[in-house]
Amino acid sequence: MERRITASQLYSHLTCPHRVAMDAFEDPARRDPVSPFVELLWERGSIYEKEVISGIGLAFLDLSGLQGDEKEAATREAITRGETLIYNGRLTVDELRGEPDLLRREGEGYAAIDIKSGAGEEGGDEDAGEDGKPKKTYGVQIALYTDLLERLGVSAGRYGYIWDVHGDELRYDLDAPLGPRTPSIGEIYQQARLEVSGTLDRSRTTRPAASSKCKQCVWRSTCLAEIKASNDLTLLPWLGRAIRDALIDQFPTVADLAAADVTRHIHKGKTDFKGVGADRLRKFQRRAQLAMDPGPKPYLTHPVAWPTAPVELFFDIETDPMRDLVYLHGFVIRESGDTSTERFIGIFAAAPTSEAEKKAFADAMAVFRQYPTAVVIHYSPYERTNFRKLQQRYPDVATAEEIEALYAPDKAFDLYERAARPGSEWPTMDFSVKSLAKFCGFKWRDTDPSGASSIEWFDRWAKTGEPALKQRLLDYNEDDCVAMRVVLDAMKTLAVRG
Ligand code: SF4
Numbered sequence: 001m002e003r004r005i006t007a008s009q010l011y012s013h014l015t016c017p018h019r020v021a022m023d024a025f026e027d028p029a030r031r032d033p034v035s036p037f038v039e040l041l042w043e044r045g046s047i048y049e050k051e052v053i054s055g056i057g058l059a060f061l062d063l064s065g066l067q068g069d070e071k072e073a074a075t076r077e078a079i080t081r082g083e084t085l086i087y088n089g090r091l092t093v094d095e096l097r098g099e100p101d102l103l104r105r106e107g108e109g110y111a112a113i114d115i116k117s118g119a120g121e122e123g124g125d126e127d128a129g130e131d132g133k134p135k136k137t138y139g140v141q142i143a144l145y146t147d148l149l150e151r152l153g154v155s156a157g158r159y160g161y162i163w164d165v166h167g168d169e170l171r172y173d174l175d176a177p178l179g180p181r182t183p184s185i186g187e188i189y190q191q192a193r194l195e196v197s198g199t200l201d202r203s204r205t206t207r208p209a210a211s212s213k214c215k216q217c218v219w220r221s222t223c224l225a226e227i228k229a230s231n232d233l234t235l236l237p238w239l240g241r242a243i244r245d246a247l248i249d250q251f252p253t254v255a256d257l258a259a260a261d262v263t264r265h266i267h268k269g270k271t272d273f274k275g276v277g278a279d280r281l282r283k284f285q286r287r288a289q290l291a292m293d294p295g296p297k298p299y300l301t302h303p304v305a306w307p308t309a310p311v312e313l314f315f316d317i318e319t320d321p322m323r324d325l326v327y328l329h330g331f332v333i334r335e336s337g338d339t340s341t342e343r344f345i346g347i348f349a350a351a352p353t354s355e356a357e358k359k360a361f362a363d364a365m366a367v368f369r370q371y372p373t374a375v376v377i378h379y380s381p382y383e384r385t386n387f388r389k390l391q392q393r394y395p396d397v398a399t400a401e402e403i404e405a406l407y408a409p410d411k412a413f414d415l416y417e418r419a420a421r422p423g424s425e426w427p428t429m430d431f432s433v434k435s436l437a438k439f440c441g442f443k444w445r446d447t448d449p450s451g452a453s454s455i456e457w458f459d460r461w462a463k464t465g466e467p468a469l470k471q472r473l474l475d476y477n478e479d480d481c482v483a484m485r486v487v488l489d490a491m492k493t494l495a496v497r498g
Contacts, residue, residue, distance in 0.1 A: 060085035109156035112145030120164030143189030209241035296427035311374035329364035332481035437483035
């Protein structure tokens with residue numbers, strides 16, 4: 001079978017190298033259905049591309065109606081003629097094939113442009129005035145198109161562009177290092193191209209590794225079954241592909257790590273394994289031992305100063321990252337530690353608009369102001385980060401000082417950052433509130449409770465106004481709040497083991 005290296009394979013490879021092998025060689029009948037969330041992302045991407053192209057305001061050659069070899073021939077002819085802008089062409093040279101969204105004539109050659117419905121940079125800090133860096137997953141695709149143009153002798157130079165969701169044109173220079181210790185996009189591409197080539201000709205083997213990426217992947221059931229059957233080290237929390245690959249020769253399974261004498265591999269605080277210090281190796285071994293325990297009990301690794309207040313507000317927000325909206329503020333309110341007093345307040349934006357977002361934010365602030373002595377319990381810094389953003393957007397609703405005071409350590413308790421992550425061990429694959437609450441026996445009413453699914457439900461509600469979808473979101477949010485209470489109460493009863 002003809003196997004070319006494509007831009008989407010490079011993207012997959014950077015996300016999960018095993019995905020390339022699964023797509024190429026696994027029986028398609030074993031694929032899970034594409035998740036509604038991924039379908040929504042595709043739909044968004046395609047709508048955004050159409051919007052950009054229809055509003056381009058320039059003459060361009062549209063090859064989107066052509067397929068396969070016909071498209072390829074038309075692209076090459078257009079380049080030979082010197083067309084200014086070519087939309088949706090295709091180029092194949094040697095083992096490479098690419099379909100750049102646009103090819104733009106610049107000087108004597110062409111530069112590739114990809115239209116993306118996401119931000120074109122990552123890792124910057126707007127408040128600190130720091131620029132982000134090019135995204136590697138986008139960059140390797142631009143590098144592939146540039147490689148094709150170079151092999152054809154028609155490249156304008158070693159760069160290309162991303163047109164991103166903010167309407168910005170971002171130049172990706174392939175030879176500029178991404179950081180003092182991070183190679184350039186061009187180097188990352190060369191490495192990825194060689195590895196994908198090795199995967200496709202089967203000179204290189206890959207293994208599945210459990211990660212958050214698996215949740216949206218069509219191979220999730222197949223890979224998870226394999227990961228469990230092989231008792232793979234990635235079953236342990238925070239032990240990902242890179243560390244697994246560093247440890248696997250010595251400890252092929254969780255059972256091997258649990259039973260090992262790890263002190264043999266520790267020398268003056270360092271270990272024999274790249275990227276794994278002595279403390280981490282011991283921590284992973286404790287996790288492996290907990291995972292292998294037939295009756296595992298979670299425990300605290302040190303005492304925790306639990307919050308005490310007459311009223312607890314278990315607080316969780318829901319957001320739509322695509323519309324950049326905080327649309328739901330959920331509170332479960334408990335008084336005097338008595339669960340029979342528990343009640344839920346769900347403040348849902350009346351419409352997917354900034355006016356409705358502002359009103360919901362104001363209503364949520366009113367609840368906080370109603371309970372000035374309550375402790376606010378949340379899971380991760382996500383709520384605080386979004387409240388800072390809301391405050392900047394709507395400064396007449398609350399002052400920056402009020403938001404900082406709301407989330408100050410004596411007023412709020414981040415159950416994840418202050419207790420679960422630094423101070424406890426659980427026999428679960430991760431420390432998400434979903435995993436921990438499920439371990440404690442809590443069940444969500446929804447059959448598919450996840451942040452990604454909730455984004456898709458909200459999108460449908462925003463388009464249809466369907467009351468059942470709104471209720472589904474409210475129930476999901478309430479269950480997330482109750483789950484936090486379940487985890488908090490369970491953690492307070494755990495033994496401390498050093
Ligand atoms: S399920 Fe996970 S390990 Fe398997 S291919 Fe997908 S992302 Fe990779």
